[in-house]
Amino acid sequence: EDKVVQSPLSLVVHEGDTVTLNCSYEVTNFRSLLWYKQEKKAPTFLFMLTSSGIEKKSGRLSSILDKKELFSILNITATQTGDSAIYLCALGSSNTGKLIFGQGTTLQVKP
């Protein structure tokens, strides 16, 4: 059965800290891995990863995929209070036309 597990489930840091969020998965036929940020309402798309070892970067956020060890990480450097949100990892399988979501990591950044 395809599965996505995120860790930690929650995290509290102070502004300026660097955080690493983890997403491990099991899938029969991998197609993609996606990261979303949810700040209260609609999740917003951050990254889609399909190839191992290629870092995707957007400002202070970056993500990388390891298809051999079956995980991805999302890094946030120099965190700000505006980074406080739930970060969702989702898996796309070639077998189905749907995404499988992990439980999410709730990040709180304190001033």
Next chain:
Amino acid sequence: DGGITQSPKYLFRKEGQNVTLSCEQNLNHDAMYWYRQDPGQGLRLIYYSQIVNDFQKGDIAEGYSVSREKKESFPLTVTSAQKNPTAFYLCASSIGSYTDTQYFGPGTRLTVL
């Protein structure tokens, strides 16, 4: 302005009542999805539709029903058979069913009184 709209934002229902949540998109996307979000459980797929007049059950379809009569609309009915309907409901769409990037609406928070 292209996007996905959901209404209402908040909905209160008495036990035993059916309610319908609206989802509309003007992105010209073929595929649409309904998710339920409970604390600590991420998003769980209720139903999805790859094309007009066709839809499939997701992982937790019991107690829910949908229709897809128009490309831009995918309403979800929460029936009285759903045992624990209080949750946050999110609608999403993607260009095609095998295009993974899904775009989400703002959600509807349903509370059963």
